[in-house]
Amino acid sequence: MAGREITYTEAAREALTAAMERDPTIFVLGEGIGERGGNFNTTLGLYERFGPRRLRDTPICERGFVGLCAGAAMTGTRPVVDFMFIDFILDAVGELTNQIAKIQYMSSGRLKMPVLLRGCVGIGGGHATHHSGSYYPLFVNVPGFRVVVPTTPHDAKGLMATALRGDDPVLYLEHKSLLNIRGEVPEEDFQIPFGEARVCREGTDLTIVAVGPLVPRSLAAADALDAEGISVEVIDPRTLAPLDLDTILSSLRKTGKLLVADESFGPCGIGAEIGAQVMERGFDDLAAPVRRLNGVHTPTPYSLPLEAAVAPSADQVAAAVRELADE
């Protein structure tokens, strides 16, 4: 019997709903996530089910409600902050980095910080520069955060379920272009552990580690390259912190060549981190330098042709692969 197919948003919502059923201490804060069900339908139907205290609309004060959630997490509840656009998280950076990230450490583990911080990321649809960011490197770099980047409905559900069970603050970053993709998702509750990458496609000539929307674009490129005789392995890390380097190293041992494809900026991005770790731990498997394909290092422009020019496409992935395969 064919599995049931739902969208990425529906899958995440399923996980959230199941968790809120199971755990009465989970509540959601954000702008428009109450009765309206969220700008991106992240909480559609939950208000009717769980009421206004657990689906709480906020004023526009990200620092305020993120700081509030830090206090709530310390006193026995599990806040979910729904930023809508992750760009808005930047107003709360102080509360996130100086408070939320550090309190477990400062209290030697006597205080927990189970805060889920979710929002839509990324480029597409001409949203321009205040609504197209990703900003994950800050949260990967600062000790204390988990950073999760699901790319399929299945993973969206499993990773959300894990996030809502742990003690740590989790950045749950959902790319705009993935919200409506459909995929097979089990009906029952299940969890995907953090730190486990997924090999989406096996290959022998070259490895692509792809983040977010670059996963489907890399898969599309891989199909085209197959016809040209280049066999590409595609890995979706699924979580950037913790990062599953072992899977990447195993693949590199097989193929010898690695491309990291990520829409976010190159400097200090996950490609730089993977490159450094691969150099330290997989140096002898390298047949060629690690290559990165990133978005262009500019604020995101509005006009569609400009926007398209700053985000890597499937064609650009294929071109990068061809070059790397030749080395």
Added chain:
Amino acid sequence: MTIPQDKLLSLYRTMVRIRRCENQLARSYAAGTITGACHTYVGEEAVATGVCAHLRDDDAVFSTHRGHGHALAKGVPPRELVAELFGRVTGCSGGRGGSMHLFSPEVGMMGTSGIVGPCILQAAGAGYSFQLRETDQVGVAFFGDGAVGNGAFHEGINLATIWDLPVLFVCENNMYATEVAFANSARNTDVAGRAAGYGLHADAVDGNDVVAVYEAAGAAVARAREGGGPSLIECRTYRTRPHAEGMRDGGYRTQEEIDSWKARDPITSFARALLDDGIAIPDELQVIDDEIAVEVQQAVDFATQSPWPDAETVADHVYGTDA
């Protein structure tokens, strides 16, 4: 005073404990045993004492850089405070926090912070938890006049008010933020008045009168516990030592001003009131003074003899759940 004698003496004891501890920490800082910054609470003891007298261990207090008094009043033993500032593993934060990161959740001390503002938001968050879980616990934030100009004051009070959260916001208005006079940071220095503008219950009291603080705090805590929502108490007080130990105190305030507030010392004026009203005799107060002197000396000895944290543990507790 309609407060029972044992409670009054307990208030006295707490204030003396804070004063004695803070003077000792000032000495230790001067001698180089404490590193970083040490913001002492000398002169403001009545505020922490009067408020925390109404709090249980499961009420949550969030404080700022000037938090030793709140920690002690909330129930952190002096030896854990001193050991923490001495950097020892027996400190309340295991040596990981120091003066500005005092954690003792076991007694509801949910952290002091080196950043101004977050405590207001976090106290509101505690209020949110207690409301959601339908308990009668209360969240309390202690902050200074310096926080009033910060966005967290506005956002935190606003959120607490619109959602009727069980929170007490205590503004310790000592007229200076570091060396910046409140009068230069705000056109309207009436903190209680400003808070009332949000629809919040707000009172201003003499922060050097422990009974006045006690009574105002009692009403606010009761209101919160009964679902009546948040309150703000502005306690007008003064710190008679510099902003932080080791900093010069001259230039931004006059010796006359400092002396005029020393004359209104919360402990000596309370002691006088207790004696005048026949609540206590000098010997009783002396016994308390002596007991506290011993307690603080023992705290210093304990701290001095305590081991340092093991460097092997330096990376522990970054995460709560192993990946």
Added chain:
Amino acid sequence: MAIDVVMPRLGWTMEEGTLVEWLKASGESVQVGDILFTVESDKALNEVEAFDAGALHIPANAPTPGDSVPVGTVLGYLLAEGETPPERVPPPPRIAVKDVAVTAIPASSGAPPATDRGTPAISPRARRLARELGVDWEHLIGTGRTGRISEEDVRAAASAHSTAAETSEAERIPMSPTRQAIAGRLVTSHRDGAPVTLTADLDATALVELRQRARPRLGYNDYLIRFTATALERHPALNSSLHGDDILLHPGIHIGFAVDTEAGLLVPVVRDANRKSVEEIARESASLSGRALRGELARQEMTGGTFTITNLGADGIDAFTPIINPPQSAILGVGRIAQRPAVHEGEVVPRWLAVVSLTFDHRLVDGGPAARFLATLRELVESPVDLVA
């Protein structure tokens, strides 16, 4: 208990301060808040208040105004009524925090040792080089610390490979039994002994002139055999051999001399060279070398030697490191006699000079006796008239 009055920390980075002036005198009564003394730090003057009350007591060994001391240094005491004044202040404190051992933070872990891998590890750079030089690197053993094949390993393999390639076209000559025997003895000598070579520059001008005048003309080698025999008489330690743990000092002096033949290097022996005149030695050596070259030497004519001389002067060699003929304890190598500038009686003049190289086995012979042997030989060569008899 006396209360310490210390040098205070007056700034977040202050580590020491200068005591400028006491504003209270030793013995004076102090109230809480009184200004006790002034301190200079960071170019600013600070007044320091008393935390406590009491009678100020400044011991004799306390820091004095003008002294710069670390934060926390005891400057004096405040005493309660009737308290005994401490006689001394303690020395300045070392900051206890600095004594705490710090665990070094390990650098990020590197690659696992290359030798743990199933296949050899080669650096990307070395692999490129292997490609360029046509080296099959998979059979190489890496010399990197973790066993990784390096650029040097690839280069070494490349040159060994090219040498190997040459030998496949070379002419193949099997070793004769004689050569094999000689080879065996040389290796034994080299391996088992402790050879040391001393060289000495000899002024052979007198010998050259002597030989010029002599009739019949004799060979230099013959003179050297005779002089060596005399020197060995005077330095019997060089006329010895090792048998087990015993050093045998031979009574007879039998000197072998190396002859280069087609069959290899042969060493006929002049027996009792110390009892023969140079002419006698010359006649004998001519006979022996003739027969050596014709392959007619009897075996006993090549055994029993107690010392060997090998002369490469005719081949233009100046000095070399001869290998001892086991079981002998020394061998003398003789280089060419040639005219060279030398200082003679204070002037630089052309003289006939030669270098002799004495290799001795240090297991039996020490440097001192060997050097003295050479010194004697020098004397005999440089003043040869004594022996021509």
